Amino acid sequence: MNNLSTLLVVALASVTMAFTPVPSTHVRLQQQLTSTDGSSPSCVILEMGSRGATKWEKKKEWLRSRGMSDEDLDESTPTGNPMTPVNIIIAGAPASGKGTQCEIIKEEFGVVHLSTGDMLRAAVTAGTDVGVQAKEFMDSGKLVPDEVIIGIIIDRLAETDCKEQGWLLDGFPRTAAQAKALADAGVSADCFIFLDVPDEILVERVVGRRTDPETGKIYHMTFSPPSEEDTEVIARLEHRSDDTEEKVVVRLEQFHSNVAAVKGSYEEIMVAIDGNRSPSVVSEEVMDSIKAALAKRTQTAA
Ligand code: AP5
Numbered sequence: 001m002n003n004l005s006t007l008l009v010v011a012l013a014s015v016t017m018a019f020t021p022v023p024s025t026h027v028r029l030q031q032q033l034t035s036t037d038g039s040s041p042s043c044v045i046l047e048m049g050s051r052g053a054t055k056w057e058k059k060k061e062w063l064r065s066r067g068m069s070d071e072d073l074d075e076s077t078p079t080g081n082p083m084t085p086v087n088i089i090i091a092g093a094p095a096s097g098k099g100t101q102c103e104i105i106k107e108e109f110g111v112v113h114l115s116t117g118d119m120l121r122a123a124v125t126a127g128t129d130v131g132v133q134a135k136e137f138m139d140s141g142k143l144v145p146d147e148v149i150i151g152i153i154i155d156r157l158a159e160t161d162c163k164e165q166g167w168l169l170d171g172f173p174r175t176a177a178q179a180k181a182l183a184d185a186g187v188s189a190d191c192f193i194f195l196d197v198p199d200e201i202l203v204e205r206v207v208g209r210r211t212d213p214e215t216g217k218i219y220h221m222t223f224s225p226p227s228e229e230d231t232e233v234i235a236r237l238e239h240r241s242d243d244t245e246e247k248v249v250v251r252l253e254q255f256h257s258n259v260a261a262v263k264g265s266y267e268e269i270m271v272a273i274d275g276n277r278s279p280s281v282v283s284e285e286v287m288d289s290i291k292a293a294l295a296k297r298t299q300t301a302a
Pocket of ligand 1: 092093094095096097098099100101116117118120137138141142143144145146149170171172173174178205206208209210218219220221223224242251275276277278279282
């Protein structure tokens with residue numbers, strides 16, 4: 001190949017990269033950016049599309065390393081693009097095992113885990129405005145008002161890491177208004193996982209739960225205690241102030257009065273899973289459900 005041909009090939013490759021299809025999440029971002037300042041941010045979007053092309057290969061490598069096939073993934077359309085990250089909502093009663101499953105999901109799918117409970121507890125500890133508003137509700141086991149939490153989540157989902165890696169919403173939406181706010185903002189999930197556990201089991205789980213503040217790992221003093229030799233971990237374990245028999249009654253009331261409306265908003269993508277089995281058995285079903293949702297998305301796009 002002479003110098004002129006080499007130059008032509010390089011130029012052609014650059015143009016192809018620049019016009020790689022932009023994932024649908026990025027199209028939404030483009031709409032948001034356009035409506036903010038009135039100008040078209042096409043250069044930003046094109047740059048994101050080009051970066052996506054490089055990350056595409058990494059994503060394929062990532063899928064293969066986890067024994068998942070990339071063969072069915074169609075790179076020619078935005079929705080079939082494996083670069084389009086997976087978006088998951090996990091719901092269920094207090095202590096149904098959402099946080100426990102999220103630890104495994106985020107490890108497996110590389111998504112950004114957004115736990116509204118953790119975010120609110122951090123705000124309370126930091127004494128921010130949101131924390132001050134939320135504290136009294138959380139202390140009594142009640143839901144924090146919609147207007148306090150909705151804006152935080154919508155803004156957080158618009159951040160780059162959520163758009164590039166996908167997200168895992170844990171504990172949101174919890175009311176009809178929260179589900180509507182997500183829909184109004186154009187935020188949609190691939191999969192809505194609902195963990196089903198009877199109330200009488202939940203009380204025992206709540207009372208025995210302990211959390212390691214350094215690693216965030218969740219334990220249960222009967223079902224999954226830390227190793228006896230791990231004295232440092234045992235010494236620093238925390239018991240949440242709302243994890244009492246008295247407060248869980250209020251938390252369950254709040255859950256039961258809202259759950260039907262939330263489930264109703266996600267009927268088409270909902271997978272109900274029996275959460276009253278060992279965490280590993282539940283996890284297998286959770287993983288299968290997410291993979292099935294991804295496969296369905298690919299088929300729909302084909
Ligand atoms: P949040 O922190 O979200 O509490 P929650 O929904 O009550 O859920 P939990 O964190 O208690 O339980 P989990 O389902 O994650 O269970 P886990 O895996 O830890 O919210 C706290 C408060 O914040 C709310 O009350 C409200 O005030 C406010 N808030 C949050 N989001 C809000 C929103 N969107 N709107 C308004 N207010 C909001 O497991 C529990 C225990 O069981 C652990 O000990 C674990 O080891 C054990 N366990 C887990 N799985 C199993 C299993 N399969 N078998 C046996 N044991 C298990």
